[in-house]
Amino acid sequence: MDARILIADDDEKSITGLSALLAGLGYATEVARTLDAAVATAAWFQPDAAIVAPALSGDDPAATARRLRAACGERAPLLISLTGWGESQHREAALAAGFDVHLVRPVGLDQLTFILSMIG
Template sequence: MHKSILIAGRDDDALAGLANLLDEMGYDLTLAHTAADALSIAERQWPDVAILDIGGPELDGLATARRLRDMAGERSLLLIALTGWGQPQYREMALAAGIDVHLIKPLAEDQLSFILSMACERAD
């Protein structure tokens, strides 16, 4: 069974690059450019993993993470922040918002692959 990943980000080039990488890894993907889109998509088709950019006016990833956590209830969801914000206070804010993993750009492919493989093993 393929695991589904919701990617929410505001940078079209970064979103496309990450989508291509994850598609090559064999994941089913859905892309969102705004928080409203991400939440709407999650209501229609619950993802196994959500990768969120945690900055920006159109996509407040921290608020989106909190809302997805509320929506999850008993459902499984791995929340990953992918951000340029690497300072400790941003990591703490992300974890407090329900983010499971705080990754800093630029992303190492092997790091993401490892995290996703561990999450998907637990979900099977």
Template sequence: MTKRILIADDDDDALTGLAHLLNGMGHEVALAANGAQAVKVAAQFAPEVVILDLGMPIVDGLAAARALRDTPNGAAMLLVALTGWGQPQHREMTQEAGFDIHLVKPISGDQLQFILSMTQP
């Protein structure tokens, strides 16, 4: 089942690598370089899944998640934190910001497919 997935990461290599992986799985992908851009792109793209890095410039992933949750479609989105931050306090921060899932980089294609299978068709 094809999904609309928005990826936001300030690391170009991580962004393009994940985009290629998701495109290869048959998904429609939109990209953003920071949290502010992610919120703008989401308004046009209407993603079902948003994968956000946490440590981004301008607007970080935590603030972007809160802003996305406040949009009309925000409650229906699956918000995934994909970050290098894996300490318990980071998981608490993502949960409080409205993320559904907290993943620590790097992520495998199998992990990603499993996460995506959890979303509504």
């Protein structure tokens, strides 16, 4: 697969596990542990998708989505919110903030591969 996935989270276990899983599936992955690192990585890596903890910038998921989209310019990645919060208001908030998809951890492999199939 030629698809590039950025994983941005401050949870070390999430980053490590997800990165290993996606690399095993053939995706090129890069990781970031802060929003600033995610933005810098997105600018040069130009990911096809970004799996992001939506509150990486504190309590403002919209700032997280906005900064990542701006870093990628016209090549907008599929922005995937990955969080432990799964009630309908959390999904609605993530989508309103600018994420394309909201997933709840632990995310299933079938669900994740289905979502990533949207990037081609």
